[in-house]
Amino acid sequence: MKKIWIIARRELNSYFDSLLAYVVIILFLGFTGFFTWLFGSDVFFRKEASLEVFFNISFWTLLFFIPAITMRLIAEENSSGTLELILTKPVNEWQLVTGKFISTMLLIAIALGLTLPYYFTIWGLGPVDHGAVWSGYLGLLLMSAAYAAIGIFASSLTKNQIVAFLIALIISIFFHLLFSLLSLNLKGWSGNLLNFLSVRTHYDSVTRGVIDSKDLIYFISLTFLGLFASELVITKRNVTEN
Amino acid sequence: MDIVVRNFTKKYGAQKAVDNVSFDVKTGEVLGFLGPNGAGKTTTMKAITCFLAPNEGDIQVGGMSIKDNPDEIKRNIGYLPENNPLYNDMPVIDYLYFVASLHRIPKEVIKDKILEMVNLCGLEGEKHKKISELSKGYKQRVGLAQALIHDPKVLVLDEPTAGLDPNQIMEIRDLIRKIGREKTVILSSHILAEVEATCDRILIINKGKIVADGSSGQLRKQAQGREILKVTIEGGDVNTVFKALQELNNTELVDFVSKSDGQFEVQSKPDTSSRRDVFQLCVDKGWYLTELTPTETKLEDVFRELTMN
Numbered sequence: 001m002k003k004i005w006i007i008a009r010r011e012l013n014s015y016f017d018s019l020l021a022y023v024v025i026i027l028f029l030g031f032t033g034f035f036t037w038l039f040g041s042d043v044f045f046r047k048e049a050s051l052e053v054f055f056n057i058s059f060w061t062l063l064f065f066i067p068a069i070t071m072r073l074i075a076e077e078n079s080s081g082t083l084e085l086i087l088t089k090p091v092n093e094w095q096l097v098t099g100k101f102i103s104t105m106l107l108i109a110i111a112l113g114l115t116l117p118y119y120f121t122i123w124g125l126g127p128v129d130h131g132a133v134w135s136g137y138l139g140l141l142l143m144s145a146a147y148a149a150i151g152i153f154a155s156s157l158t159k160n161q162i163v164a165f166l167i168a169l170i171i172s173i174f175f176h177l178l179f180s181l182l183s184l185n186l187k188g189w190s191g192n193l194l195n196f197l198s199v200r201t202h203y204d205s206v207t208r209g210v211i212d213s214k215d216l217i218y219f220i221s222l223t224f225l226g227l228f229a230s231e232l233v234i235t236k237r238n239v240t241e242n
Numbered sequence: 243m244d245i246v247v248r249n250f251t252k253k254y255g256a257q258k259a260v261d262n263v264s265f266d267v268k269t270g271e272v273l274g275f276l277g278p279n280g281a282g283k284t285t286t287m288k289a290i291t292c293f294l295a296p297n298e299g300d301i302q303v304g305g306m307s308i309k310d311n312p313d314e315i316k317r318n319i320g321y322l323p324e325n326n327p328l329y330n331d332m333p334v335i336d337y338l339y340f341v342a343s344l345h346r347i348p349k350e351v352i353k354d355k356i357l358e359m360v361n362l363c364g365l366e367g368e369k370h371k372k373i374s375e376l377s378k379g380y381k382q383r384v385g386l387a388q389a390l391i392h393d394p395k396v397l398v399l400d401e402p403t404a405g406l407d408p409n410q411i412m413e414i415r416d417l418i419r420k421i422g423r424e425k426t427v428i429l430s431s432h433i434l435a436e437v438e439a440t441c442d443r444i445l446i447i448n449k450g451k452i453v454a455d456g457s458s459g460q461l462r463k464q465a466q467g468r469e470i471l472k473v474t475i476e477g478g479d480v481n482t483v484f485k486a487l488q489e490l491n492n493t494e495l496v497d498f499v500s501k502s503d504g505q506f507e508v509q510s511k512p513d514t515s516s517r518r519d520v521f522q523l524c525v526d527k528g529w530y531l532t533e534l535t536p537t538e539t540k541l542e543d544v545f546r547e548l549t550m551n
Contacts, residue, residue: 006343014331081327085388088291088323089344090316237294 003091007099008106011073015107024069028111032057036118049126054118055136055207062108062144063176067168069107070151071161073100074230079159083234093234097152097227104148105141112140131209139206142219143199147172149226156233175199175222243318243395243426244268245290249299252285259285261450262299267443269395272422274441275430278549282450283430284324287398290428291321303396317345320394322402326385330374334365334384337373338391345392359387364413378405386414390421397421399429403436415440434541444541448549461544469510472499473520474533480504483529490519505533 015021036042036054043053074097077083086096119133147168154168155161176199183194195201199222202215245267252260260282267273275283288294290301292312301308303315329337338356347355360369363383368376373384382405389397402418403411418427418440431437437444438458446454446461454461475483480501487496487506492514499505510516517534524531 002346003344006340010329010332010340013336014329017331080330081323081325082329084288084293084323085321085327085329088293088316088319088321089341090313090346091344092313 003095004099004102007086007091007096008102011100011103012106015069015103020069021107021110024065024107025111025114028058028061028065029114031061032115033118043122043125049122049128051119051122051128051133051136054115055140058112058115058140059143059203062140062147063172064169066104066108066144066147067151067154067165067172070100070104070148070168071155071165073104073152074155074234075158075161075164078156083237087234093231094227097156097230097234101145101148101152101223101227104152105145108144108148109141112137132207135209135211136207138211139203142206142216143203146175146199146219146222146226149223149230150175151226153226153230153233156230243304244302245396245426245428246302247286247290247299248301250286250289250296250301251298252282252289252294253297258450260289260447263447263450263452264299265445265452265455267426267428269426270423271443272418272427272429272441274437274444275428275447276434276437276444276545277430277447281447281549283447284400286447287321287400287428287430288323291319291398292316317392318395320389320392320397322385322389322399324400326382326404328373328381328384328388331372333372334360334369334376337384338387341388342391347392355391359391362390362417363387379407379410382406382410382414386417395425397425397427397429399427401431402429403431403433411436434545438541446545446548453548454544458541462541464544469515469517470537471508471510471516471520472505472533472535472537473508473531474503474505475524475529476504476532477530478504478527486523486527487520490516490523492516492519507537 012021032054035057036051037044041053043049046053074083077086087093119128122128150171151164151168154171155164157167158164175197179194180198180200183191183198185191186194196218202218205212205215247266248264250260250263251258259280263282263286275286277283285294289296289308290303292308292315295309304318306315308315329340332340335356338359339352342352342355360366363386365380365383365387368380373381376384382402386399386402389399399418403414406414415436418429421427422440422442429437429440442457444454444456444458444461445452454464456464473487480498483504484496484498484506487493487508492510493508493516494511495509497507497509499507508516508520517536520534521531523529
């Protein structure tokens with residue numbers, strides 16, 4: 001456990017050292033702030049003290065941002081050879097993967113935490129449904145966890161960060177959008193299955209304030225699946241490495 | 243800690259990088275790993291450090307198998323991988339701290355340990371720089387520092403002096419010899435003189451197989467078989483001297499090197515020496531023996547002979 005934390009801390013430092021963390025946080029705050037306060041159906045337009053707009057924008061922004069912050073995690077270690085360095089220390093593949101996952105989640109949590117002033121400001125403007133806000137944040141975090149795990153998996157597949165980004169984005173888009181679109185055209189069990197696989201279904205259900213164990217299990221298993229798959233890919237070097 | 247390699251085979255696809263290799267390294271022994279590029283040196287080292295799993299066979303470090311106790315083995319191994327990969331975005335001190343904490347060095351002693359490594363590896367002036375800003379030689383020192391920081395019982399160094407200048411090479415060699423007294427060290431190198439200078443034992447590997455194993459002296463002897471002397475004798479007629487040398491008990495072949503200087507090459511019969519006879523001959527005849535040099539087979543020759551076919 002301690003080793004996972006040591007790795008997570010190093011990764012988090014490296015996010016901030018490489019300025020990536022600042023860029024991501026500023027872009028994220030800029031994007032969500034712009035649409036929440038200034039443009040389109042913003043808070044003032046709707047004349048409603050709600051963070052719904054913010055959650056909607058974050059739902060889409062995170063889809064693109066998470067692959068961007070996970071893409072280098074393992075691809076870079078693969079290409080520079082540091083993977084060999086770290087795995088010959090008393091660290092196993094699982095500790096490495098989870099350490100990196102935790103660092104990504106911390107970065108996302110920091111970015112989301114910095115949007116809390118939106119919440120307090122809107123609270124000052126009128127009566128807010130606090131339950132909806134907290135379940136909205138929970139929904140975003142659960143979704144981020146799943147996408148971060150997918151991103152780490154994509155990163156473990158290649159030495160090229162751009163390829164890792166694209167693979168992560170493609171997989172994530174399936175969960176984000178395509179499964180639910182496809183499910184509309186299919187009837188019966190296949191339609192239900194695709195609907196169940198869609199992140200949207202579970203995200204909506206969590207943000208409605210109904211925290212169902214089914215949704216939690218969905219997000220947690222998707223996260224662990226991604227992490228296990230990454231571990232497997234890294235362990236598999238024994239078969240494929242040249 | 244001993245290292246025991248038994249029937250280790252590693253395949254990449256259909257190609258066998260290492261083919262049924264077995265050897266032992268004892269505590270306090272410095273083993274030099276020689277071989278042409280692609281011979282399987284690095285693969286073997288990666289397997290010993292638990293990065294690659296063998297397809298067949300087993301490797302034991304201190305009695306523990308790399309299959310069953312990788313974590314325990316990794317705790318006791320200091321490893322400098324080929325090409326010395328490092329986290330370039332970290333400052334030297336932070337990096338050493340990171341490695342030390344992964345090795346569970348207690349917080350109270352981490353600082354002292356880092357300072358000790360900084361001094362030992364001569365990183366005093368560079369310790370606050372980012373690793374990416376260092377020159378190759380200093381990076382190599384960081385690589386050594388991170389391999390040594392937890393005081394490992396086994397040290398595996400893949401080309402430890404690559405990229406260093408001659409002074410640094412001497413320093414690193416001294417360091418390895420010093421460390422090698424109480425630890426088990428395996429090092430690979432392309433530089434034969436280096437292996438000869440630092441290692442107690444040499445292992446030559448070619449196309450995944452061990453082709454020679456022994457001290458540098460033994461290897462030379464093995465390749466050479468018989469004694470060859472370079473002799474210069476003055477004070478006598480060259481042809482008489484030539485004849486006299488040929489008539490010695492143990493000589494098999496005498497050859498002129500330089501007729502005008504009276505220089506000869508004397509090859510003895512297997513497992514015999516003609517050195518005393520040559521000296522005695524000169525005493526008896528009243529000649530001046532101005533040179534008597536045993537020509538040694540160079541390690542380079544041994545290496546070439548073993549790996550060229």
